[in-house]
Amino acid sequence: MSYFKLNAKYLSDFIAPHEIEAAGVQAMLAADTLEKKCGLGNDFLGWTTLPADYDKSEFSRIKAAAEKVRKNSDILIVIGIGGSYLGARAVIDLLKSPFYNNLKKDTPDIYYVGNNINPTYLNEVLSICEGKDIAVNVISKSGTTTEPALAFRIFRKLIIDKYGKEGAKDRIFCTTDKAKGTLKQLADTEGYETFVVPDDVGGRYSVLTAVGLFPIAVAGCDIDALMAGAAEAMNDLKADYADNDCYKYAAIRNILYRKGKSVDLLVSYDPAFTMMAEWFKQLFGESEGKDNKGLYPSSATFSTDLHSLGQFIQDGSRIMFETVVDIKKPKCDLFLEDDAENLDGLNFLTNQNMSVVNRKAFEGTILAHTEGGVPNIVLELDDVSEKSVGYMIYFFEKACAVSGYMLGVNPFNQPGVESYKKNMFALLGKPGYEDQKAALEAKLG
């Protein structure tokens, strides 16, 4: 059963049915390349079978470790950046709440560090930890990324100072390569529990490995159901083009790109989806934005951003299309009662659930934007449950891979990410970068 469906109704003014049909040939070629593992980046396809092939004994260890953290800690610090951070945060925000830390609950608060190098941010999290029991999950596939490595140094010291070297073993969990890297060596030397980022799964495709699953489990989400949803997607989304919304979504993006659209704006009407959009942006941006090609993935939350970006979307440069994630059933609703006095004149909204008002905003906006020349692809998510979210994650991952192959790029590398790092290391005087340092400093003046 599909939990995430394409609704192409609002594309009719922009794409003719025969165009969608014609793009099927290329989409199936791209899907076949993925299936036969004969395309660029084919050593990073572990995610394609992950929902069935995951390491079951590690999965049990993840659940046991999550239970331990739930018992011994008030706060879990999740240290990671990019693909080693966004997926967990996206799922926890969506399934639990963006207010997760403020909710009454029997699971630890979760703070995310190591995703920037800002001292104020880190100091604030450190001060929140004062007087609390904490645990740390440091996540880095390479084990050498500067931002998380620096944050881990600080939080590891905090934990050792508070609980001693022995006590730290119950509170530090490292998710990294199975054998290599500084983090793996450190974890083995110190006796910290480790979880594995599989060799053949890149960071942005890793949410359904220990990278995402451990923090998600600590937050009290059902990771069995999450994987079950992804497994259903894995099976459903092997279908031929005519019955495959994932391939059609990839094809439609490609058609719109060729028609001159350069921005894909991912929209939802649920603020809890905001971090999922951040995950989507990394997934598509890092996978497709290369060789001077690719759609720029952007995002907005409506109706909030209709009061900021709305003007541009309706009336500005005609550069974008929208991918609207339409959550059919909100997690909960709010009945709007009549007010006898009606001083604010809002009784026209009452005697109904607030989700109805949100839906009218969706309908009104989609009509306005399409009339304004913005194609809208709608992806309908049944509800906000572990199964649906697992399904959606796999849908987007596969759509991204197929879309990348249609575009003619390697969807699994990220050569461009290295440029800033080289400059930063040289400017910081990292050993081995001495030659570049002087040249860069001269440019900065």
Ligand code: PA5
């Ligand atoms: O998708 C990617 O590859 C990146 O976003 C990485 O996940 C990110 O740079 C973090 O890398 P690492 O896990 O090696 O610390």
